[in-house]
Amino acid sequence: xxxxxxxxxxxxxxxxxxxxxxxxxxxxxxxxxxxxxxxxxxxxxxxxxxxxxxxxxxxxxxxxxxxxxxxxxxxxxxxxxxxxxxxxxxxxxxxxxxxxxxxxxxxxxxxxxxxxxxxxxxxxxxxxxxxxxxxxxxxxxxxxxxxxxxxxxxxxxxxxxxxxxxxxxxxxxxxxxxxxxxxxxxxxxxxxxxxxxxxxxxxxxxxxxxxxxxxxxxxxxxxxxxxxxxxxxxxxxxxxxxxxxxxxxxxxxxxxxxxxxxxxxxxxxxxxxxxxxxxxxxxxxxxxxxxxxxxxxxxxxxxxxxxxxxxxxxxxxxxxxxxxxxxxxxxxxxxxxxxxxxxxxxxxxxxxxxxxxxxxxxxxxxxxxxxxxxxxxxxxxxxxxxxxxxxxxxxxxxxxxxxxxxxxxxxxxxxxxxxxxxxxxxxxxxxxxxxxxxxxxxxxxxxxxxxxxxxxxxx
Ligand code: F0G
Numbered sequence: 361x362x363x364x365x366x367x368x369x370x371x372x373x374x375x376x377x378x379x380x381x382x383x384x385x386x387x388x389x390x391x392x393x394x395x396x397x398x399x400x401x402x403x404x405x406x407x408x409x410x411x412x413x414x415x416x417x418x419x420x421x422x423x424x425x426x427x428x429x430x431x432x433x434x435x436x437x438x439x440x441x442x443x444x445x446x447x448x449x450x451x452x453x454x455x456x457x458x459x460x461x462x463x464x465x466x467x468x469x470x471x472x473x474x475x476x477x478x479x480x481x482x483x484x485x486x487x488x489x490x491x492x493x494x495x496x497x498x499x500x501x502x503x504x505x506x507x508x509x510x511x512x513x514x515x516x517x518x519x520x521x522x523x524x525x526x527x528x529x530x531x532x533x534x535x536x537x538x539x540x541x542x543x544x545x546x547x548x549x550x551x552x553x554x555x556x557x558x559x560x561x562x563x564x565x566x567x568x569x570x571x572x573x574x575x576x577x578x579x580x581x582x583x584x585x586x587x588x589x590x591x592x593x594x595x596x597x598x599x600x601x602x603x604x605x606x607x608x609x610x611x612x613x614x615x616x617x618x619x620x621x622x623x624x625x626x627x628x629x630x631x632x633x634x635x636x637x638x639x640x641x642x643x644x645x646x647x648x649x650x651x652x653x654x655x656x657x658x659x660x661x662x663x664x665x666x667x668x669x670x671x672x673x674x675x676x677x678x679x680x681x682x683x684x685x686x687x688x689x690x691x692x693x694x695x696x697x698x699x700x701x702x703x704x705x706x707x708x709x710x711x712x713x714x715x716x717x718x719x720x721x722x723x724x725x726x727x728x729x730x731x732x733x734x735x736x737x738x739x740x741x742x743x744x745x746x747x748x749x750x751x752x753x754x755x756x757x758x759x760x761x762x763x764x765x766x767x768x769x770x771x772x773x774x775x776x777x778x779x780x781x782x783x784x785x786x787x788x789x790x791x792x793x794x795x796x797x798x799x800x801x802x803x804x805x806x807x808x809x810x811x812x813x814x815x816x817x818x819x
Pocket of ligand 1: 409410411412459460461462484486487542546577614615616617625626
């Protein structure tokens with residue numbers, strides 16, 4: 361039996377949820393073209409669209425907001441943040457950015473070159489788009505277990521190190537400007553990367569003289585998985601593990617909207633002073649002065665405090681335990697998910713959920729639409745709508761291997777009762793799965809269609 365972890369916090373402020381009926385929700389989703397991105401958040405009962413920027417901050421973080429120093433240059437909160445960044449990540453140079461993409465854009469401008477590959481265990485979609493838009497090749501090199509929803513490999517987020525070495529040799533090391541590692545691997549179902557894999561990837565980077573950066577949005581969750589699953593780390597604190605992880609990187613970009621436990625912000629850290637010099641120019645052009653980088657002083661303070669809270673063991677035990685409880689309860693109820701559950705989300709396997717709906721008829725969208733109408737729960741499709749590619753020459757559409765619906769858990773927001781409600785709703789939908797039909801697209805934009813496409817049920 362799945363056990364719910366102890367919640368190491370109590371409630372001080374509540375945010376009411378606006379109740380709705382099934383009929384109201386059926387009308388709302390039809391208006392939104394069966395695309396949950398088109399819903400008003402107030403029309404959602406339990407919002408599992410993302411864990412990004414949806415965190416509940418602590419009383420200490422809110423108190424920190426009151427000591428925000430809004431000076432243009434050199435505000436005190438920047439120095440507080442710098443202390444946290446130096447302690448955790450060990451990087452001598454860093455800048456804050458308005459969110460992860462702010463850091464990612466600058467990194468890509470400085471490293472991506474047309475026709476040249478950027479290897480990564482798996483690129484997150486905005487990272488991939490940032491590589492592609494500059495003419496680069498986004499090379500995804502996950503281990504084979506990442507593609508198997510039933511494999512219980514403890515580190516399914518790992519980089520395929522042999523594949524990385526082979527790719528560098530075939531492209532020529534001089535043609536590979538940068539190696540990225542995404543911890544945890546969001547696109548591969550939020551699975552962690554082992555310390556051993558970080559070390560081995562570092563060795564390949566050294567062998568060929570290529571810089572290695574982490575995409576570190578969920579680094580604290582990754583550190584906790586290392587503690588739980590990798591030999592030699594059980595007695596180490598999440599902070600010590602994080603310090604070792606980052607000792608293998610030349611730098612990192614990070615969306616602090618996840619493990620930074622804040623609602624907005626990003627970070628870009630690095631060891632190389634010459635690179636920092638280039639970053640400072642880009643920062644002033646795009647984000648703002650170096651000591652605020654697109655954030656208010658109060659937001660920098662909340663992040664400085666959030667980074668430390670995000671590494672507390674009691675917090676991480678609850679966080680990872682809650683996701684595990686959610687996943688295990690779904691498995692107990694017979695709902696097919698990607699196993700084992702990752703750090704920030706449970707990924708339902710939409711192909712096994714609706715075996716009668718072909719991928720060309722968007723089983724994942726059928727699932728998000730019905731789950732919303734039935735229960736007011738919002739998840740996100742990460743399948744054919746998000747990732748199918750049509751070959752411009754043959755006109756043939758290639759669907760992705762995995763067809764999932766991500767149910768991401770905001771940090772410190774929902775209780776066991778909420779999770780149980782989502783599990784029951786999904787189990788009821790699964791029981792009547794044969795009554796659900798596929799979907800077809802009625803309108804789509806040229807890029808990243810999953811954000812704006814409109815669909816309708818078939819038949
Ligand atoms: N890298 C990873 C691994 C991410 O998951 C995200 C965002 C980003 C970079 C970009 O950061 O949003 O602050 O600009 N992921 C969110 C999600 C949007 O829902 O998974 P950002």
